Amino acid sequence: MSGTVFLAFCIAATTAMDASCTTKMPVLPANAAIVAFGDSLTFGTGAAPGKSYPAVLEKLASRKVINAGIPGETTRQGLARLPALLDTYRPSLLILCHGANDLIQGLKEKKAADNIREMIRQAQKRGIHVVLIGVPYPGNFTSQPSFYTMIADEFNIPFERDALGMVLGDASLKSDFIHPNARGYKIIAEKIAALLRKCGALR
Numbered sequence: 001m002s003g004t005v006f007l008a009f010c011i012a013a014t015t016a017m018d019a020s021c022t023t024k025m026p027v028l029p030a031n032a033a034i035v036a037f038g039d040s041l042t043f044g045t046g047a048a049p050g051k052s053y054p055a056v057l058e059k060l061a062s063r064k065v066i067n068a069g070i071p072g073e074t075t076r077q078g079l080a081r082l083p084a085l086l087d088t089y090r091p092s093l094l095i096l097c098h099g100a101n102d103l104i105q106g107l108k109e110k111k112a113a114d115n116i117r118e119m120i121r122q123a124q125k126r127g128i129h130v131v132l133i134g135v136p137y138p139g140n141f142t143s144q145p146s147f148y149t150m151i152a153d154e155f156n157i158p159f160e161r162d163a164l165g166m167v168l169g170d171a172s173l174k175s176d177f178i179h180p181n182a183r184g185y186k187i188i189a190e191k192i193a194a195l196l197r198k199c200g201a202l203r
Contacts (some may be wrong), residue, residue: 021158021199025129028092028201034058034065035089037082037119038097041135041164042069044185046175051182054095056189061202066091074101075115083122093201094123095192097133097164100178103145104138113147120155131158131195136165138178158199163191 028034036042036054044052044067058065066089070081078098086094096119102112116132123130132155134148142165152159166187167173173184180188196202 021195023156023158023199025093025158025196025199025201027203028061028063028196030063032063032092033089034061034063034093034095035068035085035091036065036095036097037068037078037085038133039069039073039078039101040071040179041100042067042097043071044069045071046179047182047185051185053180053185053189053192056186057095057192060189060193061196069097072101073098074105074107075099075112075119079115079118079122082119086123086126086128090126091128094119094128094130095133096120096123096130097135099135099145099148100138103135104178109145109147113145113151116147116151117154120151120157124155129157129201130155131160131192131199133164133192134159134161136168141165141169158195160192160195163188 042054044055052067054065054067068085075098096116098116099112120130132148132152134144136144144165149159149161167180167184168178173180173187175181193202
């Protein structure tokens with residue numbers, strides 16, 4: 001089996017496994033806004049403008065996806081920024097991918113987890129659905145902090161566990177050590193779209 005074929009097989013297999021959803025969501029209206037919130041992984045560092053995962057997801061979902069990623073942001077900074085952003089855009093869905101800079105800077109995981117929990121609460125009290133994206137440890141992309149799974153279970157929200165780790169663990173899908181390239185972001189967007197379809201948010 002060639003490397004290209006093997007990679008395609010792995011992507012298809014992991015998409016099938018990861019796109020399971022025990023939390024059903026209403027179908028997003030055609031005019032719904034989706035906010036993709038996070039740091040450089042959401043912003044799209046390492047790819048040309050228009051190639052970030054939110055930009056690709058917008059095409060896959062046929063819904064407006066607002067890229068609210070800020071490179072270098074920690075969860076503390078993200079929590080401070082999020083409420084006003086939600087009030088401005090009033091999205092139907094928040095895709096939350098945060099914590100990478102806390103891990104890179106060696107900040108306390110408990111505090112990062114608490115900040116992510118509060119981001120979810122801020123969205124849910126506004127009636128906004130949340131999808132959580134797991135972030136792997138820098139340098140060990142096959143592993144991630146356990147708090148992501150715990151939070152997803154605690155809030156009973158859809159959780160994309162492995163997309164980032166799978167992409168960042170493949171040098172051909174990266175622009176540098178910690179950022180995907182355009183191909184990598186496309187795979188992440190496809191896996192999020194698959195999860196949204198499984199959960200009923202997209203048809």
